[in-house]
Amino acid sequence: MRYYNKFSEYLKKKYGCRVHKIPVYAGFFCPNLDGSLSFKGCIYCNNYAFSPSLRNEETLQKQIEKGIEYGKKRFKAEKFIVYFQPYSNTYGNINELKIKYDVVKKFSSEIVGISIATRPDCIDQEKLNLIESYSDDYEVWIEYGLQSIHNKTLKLINRNHTYSDFLKAFETTKKRKIKICVHVIIGLPEESEENILETAKECGRLKIDGIKIHPIHILKNTELEKIYNEGKFKPFEMEEYIKILVNFLSFLHPDTIIHRLSADCDRKYLVAPEWLFQKQKILNLLEEKMKKENIYQGKNYKGN
Template sequence: MEKKKRYSDYNTYLRQLYGQRVQKISIDAGLSCPNRDGLLSKKGCIYCNSKGSGSGMFVKGLSIKEQIKTGKIGMIKKYKAKKFLAYFQSYSNTYTTCEHMKLMFDEALSCEGMVGMAIGTRPDCIDAQKLDLIESYTKKYLVWLEYGLQSVHDATLKTINRGHTFKDFSSAVRLTRGRGINICAHVILGLPGEDKNMMLETAKILAGSGINGVKIHLLYVIKGTILDKMWKNNDYIPMEQEEYVDMVCDFLEVLPKEMIIQRITGDPHSDELRAPLWADRYRETFNYIQHTLENRDSFQGKRYRE
């Protein structure tokens, strides 16, 4: 007998939509970020390195089609996947003109087996015109717009040098809702200065925000970042594995059961990771969360609106 699902995971959601496994293929479209090109700052967020969470494929000269072709090889071999989502991951993928965005999206979606796309961006890099363009794809494709938020607390956003406020996020969500675009918020647990109550406050506010999904990440230290310097100077102490796992379970409990959980922990590149070293053991942490939910008889939505 299959174990009862303790939260609404992304893979199950996609299987229910398409009747088979659907795999994301990460794309580096070669865009920038206002927090790095000087519009807001040249430093970036304290945890972000020069790659902007990307693969560096664009710098290597690979087109979007070539990146998808390369990405498919591993997905087909490992998962026998036949359907795919184009994931515009690196930097801020609405930080350009509508004309350029359309070229990017059309190139990706023209590839065989593509059923939709996920667009990673910042809440201060969107407007009605860009949303009109993105909305135009929803008639034929599954579309997710992923807003990097990290925390609802403006003091924290200032500390991590996000360059936007929670109000910016709320405004972006209001503009996006009602267009057939699924909205996902990225949050990070263990940010400097945040305690358990502050992290739970983020969960509770997102629970009532009308968004469709959440990605939960651990704050880990990457080489060459501002956070790396803070960690070396003992100005930042990462979460312990047990502490993080308990926090994820608490976070899930206050989210509505229908909200799609796209991630429950981060997956750093081993050669870039400084700390905590347990962050490199993704499967171990993933299983730890599942076991903790079971042992606590806990599940997503257990304390929703409590």
């Protein structure tokens, strides 16, 4: 029994081999950090902790070359997706974007995809035209950071965009040959289980192509760390996360591809929870629970 639609299996089926995602730092920044929207950023944000590529000062070409070498050696991968990961990778002028994305063209057909992580308020028709232009030769994903559909939460975590900003970006993007992956965080401050599952139902209703779900984690040098140290916020225990995650998956469309269900970060930046690094255990417990309770992705999906 397949309890949820795994990205790795989707890639294996489509390309007939292991596909490795290469995170690259292309030198973009974020309007929520450079003062355009705020200097503070999202309360949980520490890009140094969650993007290993950020510490990379090599050219994009070099980063991709090294990523290919590493993926072949470490994972026996044969195909690759270049992942523009840290900050907001559509935050720049169109010429800059084109120069940076075009670097993938210097590589052979080993590169089968491009994945671009960004904020939903950092996109427009011109940028989407450019991104879509790669879809004749590559599988193209855009990853929108949403985190929650609740404006109260988005305000609290200082996202500086609203749910309607996301919907606008989503509707404009979905008309194109671009796959949409949505980032969601489970366990944000002041969100109840019901609030979290409302986000799941919306993700189901929208039939998003892909989703990344992360448990909230507290990183050093963030606003959330201060709140945590003051005793005003506590992240979920692993069991609580898994319980909500099972229900979350049940509300998604059965075809939505699950890119991630855990989070990565540099160990030296993590404040809590300690269980964050037990990624395999999280996945094992999740599947056990789904099996035991006969819950699977899409079980509670209601359609429009």
